[in-house]
Amino acid sequence: MPEEAVGTVIYINGPVVKAAGMAEASMMELVYVSEERLAGEIIALEEDVATIQVYEDTTGIKPGMPVFRSGSPLAVELGPGLVGQVLDGIGRPLTVMWEKQGPFLRRGLQVPTLDRDKKWPFVPVVSPGDEVKPGDILGVVQETPLLEHRIVVPEGAAGEVVRIAPEGEYTVTEAIAVIRTDGGEREITMMRRWPVRRLHPLKERLKPSVPLITGQRVLDVLFPLAKGGAAAIPGGFGAGKTVLQHQLASWSDADVIIYIGCGERGNEMTDVLRQFPKLQDPRTGRPLMERTILIANTSNMPVTARESSIYTGVTIAEYFRDMGYHVALMADSTSRWAEAVREIAGRLEEMPVEEGFPAYLPARLAEFYERAGYGKVAEDRYGSVTIIGAVSPPGGDFTEPVTQHTKRFVRTFWALDKRLAFARHFPAVSWIDSYSEYVDDIAPWWEEKYGVDWKGLRQRALSILARESELQKIVQIIGPDALPDEQRLVLHVASMIKEGFLQQNALDPVDRYSTPEKELKLLELLMHYEERARALVRHGLPIYRIQGMKVNRLLLTARHEIHNDKLEELEKLREQMDAEFDALEKEVVHPGEVKA
Amino acid sequence: MVTAGRRVYLGVEEISGPLVFVRGVKDVGYGEIAEVVTSSGEVRRGRVLIVDGDRAVIQVFEGTGNISTKRARVRFTGEPMTVKVSEEMLGRVFDGTGRPIDGGPPPMGGEERDINGSPINPTSRLYPENFIQTGISAIDGMNTLIRGQKLPIFSTSGLPHNRLAAQIVRQATIPGEEEAFVIVFAAMGVKHDEAAFFQESFRESGALENVVMFLNLADDPSIERTITPRVALTVAEYLAFDCDKHVLVILTDMTNYCEALREVATARGDVPTRKGYPGYLYSDLASIYERAGRIQGSKGSITQIPILTMPNNDITHPVPDLTGYITEGQIVLDPRLHQQGIYPPIAVLPSLSRLMKDGIGEGYTREDHPNLANQLYASYARVQQIRNIAAIIGEEELSSVDKKYLRFGEFFEQEFLNQGDANRTIEETLDLGWKALGLLPVEELPRLKREQIEKYYHPWG
Secondary structure, three states: OOOOEEEEEEEEEOOEEEEEOOOOOOOOEEEEEOOOOEEEEEEEEEOOEEEEEEOOOOOOOOOOOEEEEEEEEOEEEEOOOOOOOEEOOOOOEHHHHHHHHOOEOOOOOOOOOOOOOOOEEEEEOOOOOOEEOOOOEEEEEEEEOOEEEEEEOOOOOOEEEEEEOOOEEEOOOOEEEEEEEOOEEEEEEOOEEEEOOOOOOOOEEEOOOOEOOOOOHHHHHHOOOEOOOEEEEEOOOOOOHHHHHHHHHHHOOOOEEEEEEEOOOHHHHHHHHHHOOOOEOOOOOOEHHHHEEEEEEOOOOOHHHHHHHHHHHHHHHHHHHOOOOEEEEEEEOHHHHHHHHHHHHHHOOOOEEEOOEEOOHHHHHHHHHOOOEEEEEEOOEEEEEEEEEEEOOHHHOOOOHHHHHHHHHOOEEOOEOHHHHHOOOOOOEOOOOOEEOOHHHHHHHHHHHHOOOHHHHHHHHHHHHHHHHHHHHHHHHHOHHHOOHHHHHHHHHHHHHHHHHHOOOOOOOOOOOOOHHHHHHHHHHHHHHHHHHHHHHHOOOOHHHHHOOOHHHHHHHHHHHOOOOOOHHHHHHHHHHHHHHHHHHHHHOOOOOOOO | OOOHHHOOOEEEEEEEOOEEEEEOOOOOOOOOEEEEEOOOOOEEEEEEEEEEOOEEEEEEOOOOOOOOOOOOEEEEOOOOOEEEEOHHHOOOEEEOOOOEOOOOOOOOOOEEEEOOOOOEOHHHEEOOOOEEEOOOHHHHHHOOEEOOOEOOEEEOOOOOHHHHHHHHHHHOEOOOOOOOOEEEEEEEEEOHHHHHHHHHHHHHOOOHHHEEEEEEEOOOOOHHHHOHHHHHHHHHHHHHHHOOOEEEEEEEOHHHHHHHHHHHHHHOOOOEOHHHOEOOHHHHHHHHHOOOEEEOOOOOEEEEEEEEEOHHHOOOOHHHHHHHHHOOEEEEEOHHHHHOOOOOOEOOOOOEEOOHHHHOOOOOOOOOHHHHHHHHHHHHHHHHHHHHHHHHHOHHHOOHHHHHHHHHHHHHHHHHHOOOOOOOOHHHHHHHHHHHHOOOOHHHOOOOOHHHHHHHOOOOO
């Protein structure tokens, strides 16, 4: 904690404050402005004048007020007690702030991220005399029923365990181990402090090869994301970015979820806080909150802390990754973060390049997305950070700088289409503009696990959709009835795929999450339908007979009528479908003729 | 320099647009209020935007006309801009900065509050989930308004957005609750007759006693508009969270507000982004729109209905665009429907209520509501596609199903949307929705559950 004032405020312009007498300070150092101790970070130094971005409202700050140094960069506290928390952009727990301040946020409150008094049940896994190195597990804390918090050996602490705490309850600041390192004996507590702006590298980076299963059919089957990969969700307002991000946070098969509400609506965070303790993880049946950490810097909270919220979030993600967990991080929205960067740049009178953004915007975006990755964290443990960033392009125009630069650094692109949203086709993921570069990397996983030609199935669905989109251009000119029946069948099947497979109702208790088995079976069923219908149409069956089949409505409603654990009903549906096709077949295929 | 009452007057160094530059200041804080006294003794208020050593930049709310560098004097109050809030403000009319203009004295008592308020801690919010019945089918059925929501009306010149807002104010009720809404009305740069229209409408419905009006009219100083919504919302927060009232806030016209903000930004040389608006327009609008909702420990609520006119009816213009990113949906008005004489001319497809999902359905409105709304959306979207095709190949060439869609579209617009001043219950709205769907064959209604079809679906026509 800073004791003596070193600098003096000389200039205030919104969140940007300049202070003189700061010759000893260093770039990115955390400082405190005025007796109220408003946290800020040094973002420029010129002779003895430091430019500081202040994380809180600066109203009333005057020239002559003191500035205190902390001696270290902005960092976040890590340890047991993070899970289930709601933190602001600089890591302060908002529930504690509410208790202390009431419902409105007031500035100048300093609260540590981790509760200093709470005792955690620690179980050691090493013994005195063991040789340990960074990354090894010293002991574990069952933080929530869903998550075992692993206390690992910090960087630079290789050596012999001199002392390890016996099983018992400890606070995060009590020593739980002593390690004899080359530099002497070192006490280890359960709490760490990591600077947020620095990448914490993976021990060994590996190629992502396992999909992040999201339970969202259009994503898992058509545009998959790998664990350790990065994806972007661009979409204009009302296209459903936030609902999709909430779906991902709810149903993704990650061990830890970090959800960053960056410059978004306050009620959205409230919604997560209200829902997640009630929603159950489909794999364990436990409340989702037991694996979730929220970072909330809503649109009306200080813009500078919005800028840092992204880094606070990804640093926490790396911390859990190093325990050997798969972490999925959702940032909603990276555009608001980019705007915060722009606002600070503007106040520093930096040269704007595109749309007022500074020249280093792409570099900042790259730094962030590169913190995603999959790899080895210790001899026998693997971990990953998957990053999913929402992008809010002004006017829904994807050619704007944030969308364009983001595209360069992510390999899965889920483009949301406003026209789909208007027709309440949700998730409004465009099958034309979206893509995934992980398809080949994860195809073997699907084949090994489910014995299905996932890639082939996916390709068939995509080509039908692509053909439909071509045909629609003709339909706009001559109408659908002028097309030959085989082409009209493409339109018909494509609309079945859209309504019966791609659409997914986030509010429907059955439909909102599909197991991979259901995803595969449903699409297989639709492809089987297409195959049989095509054969009949080729034999001259009029298209209206296909359009009038009884099974159509059942196929379209299967996604919300058939539960994940009652997939045998899909088998029955298939039999029913085959029976109906068989009957139609008798009309057009004469005995002895070879079936297509 | 610091003297009792801080009655220190300083000369003006430079004037540029709405900004006044002062040198020689001491002990002046960022954001505090300064008073500029003109040579004729008139006092104008302004806010400190930048403090640079002994120099300060002040944004003057009431305009810088008639301020001279030689004779004007500036003094600093040491306080941020405040407004005195009390329940006595109900039934009164104030100017855009909170001074009474209805001939009455300033309200007695009350306490001074910073007009900038403080952000609500997201963990202390209560999620809004009470359905507000506005009596308007396009809203109640398709874009339901929820108590504590911020739901703007996106309009354009010549459309009846004022009539719609007045109708919502008149008809808004929570079914099963007696208590009426209290109205806080803030006008930014609106014409005299528009303000008079609202006043008349409040009077007719007998609501005037429950209304606080803040009027910055078209010929009032434009910079003053940058504080009007903040003054209004400070009063609204007091009424909602201190007095436990349900407050409905009408803010009109937010486009005028944004233009005033742009004027200040340009004068101080901020980096312009789209259409010359400053990069912080999003954050600035959020500091207004986020002052809505419910908080734990208070029975009151703030529901916001901002109105904005889209220049050139362009929804991608920065003002509607950034608004839509912050608010919980939008009600979009459509000139095409208006020309056809349909009132209210609500374009349901681009309209949206994000909080609808939590305030409708079983236990709120009726169990079929979510799926019914979903199906109406999907079917009406299909109507638009078929109309496009019909425009090219002619209606006769359409398939019989497509023709049914056109009839459905016609009924939906003429009967469901078009309702004039009628005040419909939610049941009437939902039943009318089912009647419209009765024009379509059941195969075309996959978004409805089997049991809902059995209960409500009656094919006709």
